Amino acid sequence: MTLEEKQAQLVGFWVDQGDEVVAPMAGEKKSTTRYDEATAHGIGHLTRVYGTRPVDPAERAAWLWGEQRRLQTETRLGIPALVHEECLTGLAAWQAATFPTPLAWGASFDPALVEETGRAIGSSMRALGIHQGLAPVLDVIRDPRWGRVDECISEDPLVVGTIGTAYVRGLQAEGVHATLKHFVGYSASKAGRNHAPVSAGTREIEDVLLPPFEMAVREGGVRSVMNSYSEIDGVPVAADPRYLTGILRERWGFDGVVVSDYFAVDFLRSMHRVAADQADAARLAISAGIDVELPSPDAYLTLAEQVRDGRLSADVLDTAVGRVLAQKEELGLLDADFDAPPPAVDLDSPAHRALARRLAEESIVLLSNDGVLPLAAGARRIAVIGPNADSSEALMGCYSFVNHVLAHHPRVPAGIALPTVLDAVRSEFPEATVGHAAGCAVEGEDRSGIADAVATASSADVAIVVVGDRAGLFGRGTVGEGNDVESLELPGVQRELVEAVVATGTPVILLAMTGRPYALDWALPDRAGAAGAVVGLGAVNSAPSPVAEQATASPARPAAVLQAFFPGEEGAPALAALLSGRVAPSGRLPVSLPRSAGAQPYSYLHPVLGGRADVTSADPTPARPFGFGLSYTTFSHSDLTAPERIAVGETLRASVRVRNTGAVAAADVVQLYAHDEVASVTRPVAQLLAFQRIALPPGAEETVVFEVPLDRLSFTGLGGERVVEPGTIRLWVGAACDDEETVAYVDIVRA
Template sequence: MSDVRLPPVSGRVQSLHARMTLEEKLGQLVGYWVDQGDELVAPMAGEMATSTKYEEAAAHGIGHLTRVYGTRPVDPVERAAWLWAEQRRLREQTRLGIPAIVHEECLTGLAAWKAATFPTPLAWGASFDPALVEEMGRLIGGSMRQLGIHQGLAPVLDVIRDPRWGRVDECIAEDPYVVGTIGTAYVRGLQDAGIHATLKHFVGYSASQAGRNHAPVHAGPRELADVLLPPFEMAVRDGGVRSVMNSYADVDGIPVAASADLLTDLLREKWGFDGVVVSDYFSVAFLHTMHRVAEDLGEAAALALAAGIDVELPTGDAFAAPLAAAVRDGRVDEALIDRAVLRVLTEKEELGLFDETFAEPPTEIDLDTPAHRDLARRLASESIMLLSNDGILPLDPERLRRVAVIGPNADSAEALMGCYSFVNHVLAHHPDVPLGLELPSLVDALRLELPEAALVVVPGCDVSGDDVSGIPDAVAAARDADVALVVVGDRAGLFGRGTVGEGNDVEDLELPGVQRRLVEEVVASGVPTIVVVLSGRPYAIGWALDGPSALVQAFFPGEEGGDAIAGILTGRTSPSGRLPVSLPRSAGAQPYSYLHPVLGGPSEITSADSTPALPFGFGLTYTTFRHSGVTAPAESSTDADLTIVVDVANTGTRAGVDVVQLYARDVYASVTRPVAQLVGYARVALEPGERTVVGFVVPSARLAFADRRGVRVVEPGDIEFWVGGSCEDRETTTTTRLTGPVHEVTAADGRTVAVAVATAARS
């Protein structure tokens, strides 16, 4: 008698499941990559490519169709017609008539030809604006629904631990609260549009050894509990996410794809997740080929199923024929398959697939409407960070006659796009195919922004490589100009095709190639120089905080990024982005997080200093803000909410947006605690001279941590609170004493994932 507990399901699902053969069950647990070719759009895709023909794989039905729109540049209308016909075929020509779930990547917008491309997730973090990210998710989801897509493989909730890791641009922040609040907002937006979001990569992936992709993870249980897991818990419990994808990593020697502790005991039993767990691409097979914990693909399938993976993506390398053989020879309990199938059928029922007729495919599709572009522009503008400024910014267009626009990223649309944008993810393999949408470069935007100025455009060097022959021409152009804009940074790509992105990990954090030399020689010309960094990771550019007149950082701002940066430079828009990740001092100081205990910072007993060049939360504006009079209750119970109030004033001469940041520190605890922890934030727009009172309601569980038993608790004791311009800026401070017994935070607590809310009263 099997002891596998089956999930509760509707009568319709129960009846359908009762009729299924083993082959029909397994068909629902796999995807098929109809368009898969030799392009490197997933790790080891060529090596793992299935030889099974689609007609054979789908003969008994199929669970997922993999990246129907996102593998090659296909016309959306033509592809939709094919998809509708294929869904009708599955409905009419397979015995049970079950349509497939269609999934796509949607990390920077729908990854399809002609679809809008939004800022990369690291830019979402820089915006500190969950509401706008939720709005973006809703727009992206609407585009996906038009095309018959049901599931999006986003958001990425990995907390940044080491900027050397190539996938940093896919992440939101180094702070789990920012990751959780913004990531959950994206989940809500996508799912409000009827698309099931998929959390990636559960869990630990970003904490890989030395920042190397797929490297082992040595995180202890406390780092998992207090840093890496909270964003996922927020999205599950507060966001109601419907799908989760496992991490490729092994954590302390146990591959996540084979960990029932994580995928079942924690995710389902403790957090109450009742959706579907899908495998990251080929990760079930990796249990055999890479982790070497399974002797063959059948054993790999058994381990993954038992752990809690329900669907193998992108294809059925392990869950098809190898799993069927393992069931028939008694190595796998069929009840494990039943459990997964019931979850998949329930998901299809939720998505309305059982009642969909697929009668009329769309004949007109606009995936990049004015609404898409407006939101892309707003989010890009909010995400751009001003890191230094000697007063040169904002530029006065009427006083500029000649501008030297220098650098390899100045006139490149690709430089505005992240790794998982369709442009860099897919079109890089199809150089003869047009981009499919308007992607103005920064130079294009500057020509519109500065119509009276002559722009002299000189690349100076490439993004990578050691060719310095173009630098003298760049310096000469700068000397003849009123101001020089030097635009440097990254080119996103995959697996060695680029300087950042999946598989593009680095050993140092210097700007790629000879770009630093380009900047320094232009600065040495004596011409006022503004440096703009377009990148997917923070680089060790502390040296650029002094010589250049201004330093602007943009994390891949998307299709309207050129316009957004141009608007910041001229003051049409005031900068409001804040660093979602510390600006590193050096590669040798990594891994680093502002969430470090006392021993993680500088001290007199080591000559090595890990202090970042700029701290988490830092960002300048074109005005000044004062934070004062922060107040909190003198005492509060360990199981109560705290209301903390601060006065915020615009003390400058221009309108601006302040990102009000509330930090806390547990002065003494039973285990070491961070010297600073963000517990609330809010974007507040103020006119010159205007002030407001911002009130934060902070659940006590925001202060919880894993104690020596591994139980998340809130302990009595003193808590310091402060508000300032970054985690290091204690502009106004107060203290609260938590009283009462140690409060154990449980799944039923309700305050585990509550979001701190800011309310403003103006005067």
């Protein structure tokens, strides 16, 4: 291969890039290289062929097959391009299914279902000639003010790693390479600001931020990794071989391809200012371990010349090229047949929608319920109120095609069915009279619609108030990439709307449809009264029911609160099924529900002094803890058993009895936590060791067994090494991280 042919394999080209802002600074960083010039010696990647503008999938596939044939026949080496797309909530393409956002994956606590979802997404991608997906995001949530929280899975590294690895397995089982994002530290930025510096210490990086990536590499066999935009302690990750080579390749044995986040190589020059020019930036990045520059040729166009003049070793270039060619060979690209493009591909099949519905149903979290839920089938007058009540966009996250791309094409239909909450309530309760009023917008100070909402609620037996976010990018929306916030109050005047409707005395079901957890303590009773009457079986009718009387007695709060993290295309029917009781809620909080922005950053993985303490008047205790979620039944957890002694290096086997003590069939998320009683460094007051979803009919009981490698209790010791220390560990199972319902103790001894 000539130097130019090698260089060409290390860059992508964004064929359709226009003025739409679908990546950071995309409007300013358009490629100045013509496509024919960029592909004269071949090309490494084709960037977002389907996912930049609304294009007919079959027509686009025909173009792509023809372009791949051209690369095979009209370039000297005949190497086809690798095609990559975004696939965080499903394939980000027109007419493709939109699944719940990753934060909803976390709320489901269901790795098997997420793996199945990954397979469905991968099958659509492979059918369209796509080889690599830019997902999953394995950033551990550290601050809910950060705009990209909806792309993340959880604040717990085990949940992130387990569910993220399941998605990797699903996608790659269909022959599409997954790409871990964003390695590493991105979510730990100061004050939750996008691209802000990271000042995380060694233990936070090693014990919290790195483990999900390690799991996906070692256990998931992921084939691609994308760098973080962040700088950690003054060194941009894109230029830091300690992470991209030392940890990723040398310590973990990763042998796949590292791709740059979009424009990240040039950002070394333009944003981080550690490179004088693009040549400097390219040399820093490829030497650190970034093999491919995305999305288009930029700094890496200097590589061939730098090898010629001796600034860059030819071995460094050859190593990156070898990895890219090995990836293409693994994907079958080097001898692929592009004679017959698919005539049509159903990207939103009934099977896709059924998966989307199941995942949405499992992800919705019931935060409080005084007995109003589930609504009786005979409900006669229902008011559906709020800015997200009749909005399909409100169901989807930042990286959904609708919010990411179609926002720039308002006259183009979504191409998939997107029933709103209002639509779904009317369908679920066909005998009811359903009124509607928006009340206010998601953003802004306009209160003129609140009076209409109050009137609509006043004439109803129950009001469903749907509030929350509108996902977008870089100021276009309330959450999403670049949409960071200083406050965790609901955007705009939505809280005023809720309080005005509650004041009518009509029982209110508050539905928060958001991309981050908001401070909803004002809408929630104390934990002791969160469940109230767990199942409200009294009919909601024109006469005040006992439930309505309870709600009227406490006019300051909604009668029930539900949290849905962007539940996707089938999210509204899933929510309606929970409202009617056809489905019992089973989601659990994958992230603490904050009490205020002033307590951030906060994690349930805090040491003793990270929680409530007598030495400070500030209380960071969340309104609802990690792992919390109610149902229409109750569960008991008892008889936690574990060995009294276990040696370092062994596997801990613990079991617990779980019983459905109510009258409704439902699923429980059984959560095993631990605390190291005395350690050489401060340890979290609670740490999730294992979890398991189980479905139980009323009165049924099951013994759940956990097999836990003791490495899950490892941490970075005083000498910087990873250790499992001898000592006493307290174990417990309960309804959330702070609920020690049944407890056991284990002594860890040296092998």
